[in-house]
Amino acid sequence: MSTSGPTPDAVTEIAAGYAFTGPALDLGALLWDGAAHPEAAVRIPLPVLNRHGLVAGATGTGKTKTLQLIAEQLSAQGVPVFLADVKGDLSGISAPGEAGEKVQARAAEVGQKWTPSGFPADFYALGGIGHGIPVRATVTSFGPVLLAKVLQLNPTQEQSLGLIFHYADTKGLELLDLKDLRAVVAFLTSDEGKTELTNIGGLSTATAGVILRSLTAFEAQGMSDFFGEPEFDTADFLRTAPDGRGIVSVLELPAVQDKPQLFSTFLMWLLADLFHDLPEIGDADKPRLVFFFDEAHLLFNGASKAFLDSITQTVRLIRSKGVGVFFVTQTPKDVPADVLAQLGNRVQHALRAFTPDDQKALKATVKTFPNSAYDLEELLTSLGTGEAVVTVLSEKGAPTPVAATRLRAPESLMGPVEAGVLERAVAGSVLYGRYAQAVDRESAYEKLEQRPASGAAVEPQRKKEAPSMVEQVMGSGMFKSLARSIGTQLGREITRSLFGTARRRR
Ligand SMILES: Nc1ncnc2c1ncn2[C@@H]1O[C@H](COP(=O)(O)OP(=O)(O)O)[C@@H](O)[C@H]1O
Ligand SMILES: [Mg+2]
Structure with missing residues (x-):
């Protein structure tokens, strides 16, 4: 903790900036002169959780625990939460925490009445890989922009994929799973499909060939399971438990850590899908859902301009539907400037300053904060584990004073629950029966298989509106x-x- 801290007057001013009148979540206690001051609580008003957030900091500084303690309090206030559990260390939110010495000491320091509690949780897994209720999407619903991202197509190929989707759509060839899409592309590149391909316009045989090959490679990596039916209904993330607490939906992702493209695009699909379904509510008393992306750099790395634009737009617009999005990552630099500018709530844990690159990232991070009474460069390199620099939005939507904070301890279990516990929770969920079994109904693949050998392939289904x-x-x-x-x-x-x-x- 910094020795050249703010003056007593500045401290009083900072504390006053967090004295909200309405419901708020407790982050921790203001830190000065090396000690936490429980009388100066650092909090975040419940109604501004749809104004998005960023939790950043070096590995091991406490980002995931911060996520956990925010998520717990949201659930307790009746707000459903979605967690992308990339490292497999979040399933513990469903079980009461263990009262260790460290936790007790921290709780005492920050004035927390620490009560071990587990929260109502459902566990999901992409395509059923790993422990969780399988989450699947149809290829159509996923759409060409997101699919181009997972297939790592260039902008020209991405556009061509869009044309292929449009073609399939007008011909009534449903794209449910990957083999449907492959069948349509294979048809268009066949002798038989040549005329159709020409009619589409703007789609070359060469590009269609590239798309076909990338689809085949994608399937060979075992990606088929993520696409198909029954498609997951994202409204299932908006549930509350009978006791009124928000259900925590934990998407277990460790099995797909080495497939960052896939998992990040799936998360964006979930958000986009929610966006489409939810009516506008503007700024409400509390959010409908708060979405946490841990290891968010995976989302932005190597993303196309179209994809980044879509993320930016989704983040901007989803707020008025009552959905908050928190990105959790190492430095604010991991998040594109246009997205960063929309993240009103910030919890910045310690940063390292070992290498010149670290130094640069540190300076860039400092610049993203409002003016403050602190020497932020010094402060950010001296914070301990589970301490952070905080600024959030007040109830009026203005940034609160920057506050060095010792965070509370999560009241649920830090780390994973045992595999057996997880398995029982999955099998015991009311949603398991609905999603566990994959279904393969008639769609493009079957229709193209059955077409008469000679004639025109398929009839247009419906006129465009x-x-x-x-x-x-x-x-x-x-x-x-x-x-x-x-x-x-x-x-x-x-x-x-x-x-x-x-x-x-x-
Ligand atoms: N708020 C906190 N309360 C109690 N312990 C914490 C807290 N934050 C961090 N810790 C301790 O630090 C360790 C690392 O925190 P973690 O959140 O996993 O770091 P990160 O996600 O930044 O890599 C945790 O396992 C825990 O022991
Ligand atoms: Mg972490």
């Missing part, structure tokens, strides 16, 4: 029911407008 109508419906909040009654075409046009994704027929 006028865009003006799309615009009208988008603003009306009646999207889902309308999309359902009109059919998939219009629904897809609407939902693709944001992220290139499209909803399933329900």
